[in-house]
Amino acid sequence: MRTLRGWGKRLRAWIADGSRDRDLGSELESLVQMHMDEYLGAGMNREEARRLALIAVGGVEQVRQAVRSGRGFPWLEGLARDLKYAICTLLRSPGFSLVAIGIMAIGIGASVALFTVVRSVLLRPLPFSHPDDLVALYSRGDLSKTDSENGYVASGDFYDWQKSQHGYEQMAIWRWSGFNMSGAGGELPEFLNAGTCSWNLFATLGAGPALGRLFTRDDDHAGAGRTVILSWSFFERRFNGDPAILGKTIRLNGLNYTIIGVLPARFQFPHPLIQLWVPWQIGEGRNAVSSHYIHIAHVVARLKASASPAAALEEISAVQYVLYTRLRGSGEMEQGVIGTPLLEDLVGDAKKPLCVLLAAVACLLLIACLNLSNLLVARSAARRREMAIRSALGGGRFSLIRQQLTESVLICLSGGALGLLLAVGATEWLIKHWTELPRGYDVHPDGLAIGFALAITLLAGVLAAAPPAISSTSAAILGALQEGSRGIGGSLGRASLRKWLLTAEVALTVVLLIAAGLLFKSFLRLRTVDLGCTTKNVLSLNYFLRGDQYSKPEQIVSFDTQLLERVRHLPGVQAAGLTNVVPGGGYYGNYEISIHEHPAQATGEHHFVAYRTADPGYFSAIGIPILRGRFFSDDERLENDKFVIVNQELVQEYFPSEDPIGKHLRAQWRTTQGENYEIIGVVANTKYELGKPVAPMMWFPILGGIPGNSGDSVLVVRSQNDVTPLAMPIQRLITSLDTNLPVKNVLTMEQIVGQSTANSSFSATLVLSFAGFSLVLAAIGLYGVLAYLVTQRTVEIGIRMALGARREWVLRLVLIDGLRPALLGLGIGIVLSLGVTRLIGSLLYGTSPLDASVFLSVIATLLISATGACLLPAWRAARIDPMCALRAE
């Protein structure tokens, strides 16, 4: 208690230092007076009395100092002194300070921004209760392959899992879906991304409603009344957040759905794009709900608190294997089940690029630290005398180191504060431009990010200051005083420290440059991939023909033909066609096929082929060349649709040595029994996605008009010149045909290609800019060291020249001196890269991790930059006038 009060007084004393000092001053003055009175009383004169009084008191200043150190916080005062001194030093060389602060700001800013993203996306738990118990379950096609990919789950399998005994508290099924929402009250019709889910999805995740109620078992069966739950953003956007909407109906795909509840704003599973949820058995067809062969769904399960994850998975897998053995004869069955933690499932694809970026940023920060360290070494060398004198006057080594640390930490703190501002901006920018970042909506800098910034700032400060501070205050420090003012030999140690720092810096830069080069090359490769069709001046837009109005083939065909007819007559339209998905638009889906003319397949052997639809004009509109046979004709529509066009890849895989024309593919396109489709044409290969291999494909006539299959339409329009002005008239045409039909994804083919390379361009550009910045830092470092060395060696060079050394020789001497650490760093960097690049191998497309051209251009870039950085000091050294150099001392 007393100590505590003492501290309080100390604190107050420290704050009120000035007045306290004056008080002490007058007290000591009165003390001296009293002693004087004594001597005066003994008959001495004033002067002598004062002298003796001062001796008796023992020196006013000494007493004052003794009192002061008992008052306040001496170490705090020491710190304040260091701080004041550091600020003065920094202000004295504003150029150095600004450069140093700027470098640290960029390093720290980039690190904090990336850390914020990584933490929010990869590390922060999902916003559900006990998120660690949640797993995503997927099918596993082949148990013998350990690396088989996650497969979607068939709804029929799911219901059998649910019925079995297992270690999961609950499991729910869901998939992406979409609905046309009719316009009402003057609002435009709209296509809504939606989800269909079993009634217990929200309970499984542990989420409650914000308004109304969630689904119950009674909502989720085929005969139930149609209900819908809205996401908070949709509720706000479309209904102005009016709770009165509960119990009202909205029209989705032409049917009435009753709104029963609204989800809270923080419920963003699985993606914020999802606007509403519909019960599984309402949203999916009866066939899909019970089928064991239609693999379309995701499953989320919550583990029982008592259950082990492996055992629970084992139980479900066993159930699946029984299903497999029982049903494999009649359709494609999955053999087992894979479980992935839900968080990992949601962010899986982003993990690798994020880690690469984080590593790149860590390199950048390290390089920034090394650079600051380098600058500080240069300064500490310049201040060697100062250190020596202070040390000689009794400055302890610790206090000297502390003072240098203060300076570096101060730089880092200023840089860190600036960096934090930068990070806020950078984070926002990252989220905005990283379109496919999962959980992007969840990313925002918070207290932890600030804490992280502070931590790395201090760490960077200490890291950067440690080598120069320790070396400049080493025991040999007094040597600096003995050294002649010429200081030729003494600074070589300092220079070699700087060279080592430089070597490390160059090595890291090389690693960054090579990684960036590989990513960039891979991006360029991807960018120039030929999709197999025309991408110039081609516009595409989606519409979905659903509901009562389009429940008969005639209705669909009539809409499609009318639309095509009118679009083809629009001025500026060169060609138009219909499909369900354009090249580069994704895999879409597949059907199991068998070849009528070939012997029957063995039991359990299944062939799947990606399918598309096309009207007679589609292939010429998008510029996919026909290789053999013909396109669909105008009369191949409605019931007369048993024709199919295949791609070259399919021919190579299934008809390697036969003529495919006239053969028949059997597929369950129109009915679940399957029909034979005659192959009438072979078209060139197209890619369903950039960076993915070509897959076998088949096209059915869209004008078959099968509801569900032909309802998904992409209208493709090609024009002579810029196609974008056509977007509005085409949309008006669609509205004139059906006012309630929304249009989605109005995109040129170039935009579609751009979207699919966006991610790779993003990480390539970022890493490249980090690498570029590192290169500049390394070049500055190299220049700085060499310029410093030349200044140090001016006299030596002068003497050499006076003794007859030629200028070219001096130039070479300095150049070699500077290039040696650069070359060493280059070598180390390349060796490191050989290992590191293998880690990013999976991010590369069409580029080997050891791509020679990238390595060579990095080596060339580095050599050119290094030579450039060395040339100026070397040239300056060569121009030294020996007379001036010798007189300068």
Next chain:
Amino acid sequence: MGSRNEVWLGTLALMVLRTLATIGPQHGYGLARRIEQISGDRLSVNYGTLYPALLKLEQDGSIRSEWGVSDTNRKAKFYKLTAAGRKHLERETRDWHETTAILARFLSPAEEA
């Protein structure tokens, strides 16, 4: 060096408290004189030690200071024992007696035997 200093500081503080308890409010000069006098001039008080000790006592709340006028009509700062200081003195005195008694037993084993 530090620990010896502390012992000295500790005993000096005790002397100061005791002196203030006996003669009432006193200034630094008077305290020094009084302590030297009582010690029979065997101690000489260093102001560089006395003033920090006074400061510490004041920070602990054992004494209070205020400006006043001395016998010789000089302005001086007077230190005064507080109630807390009086308790502190009693406790310290007890401790001191105990310590010295124990030490005495250690230092004179011959008499004991």
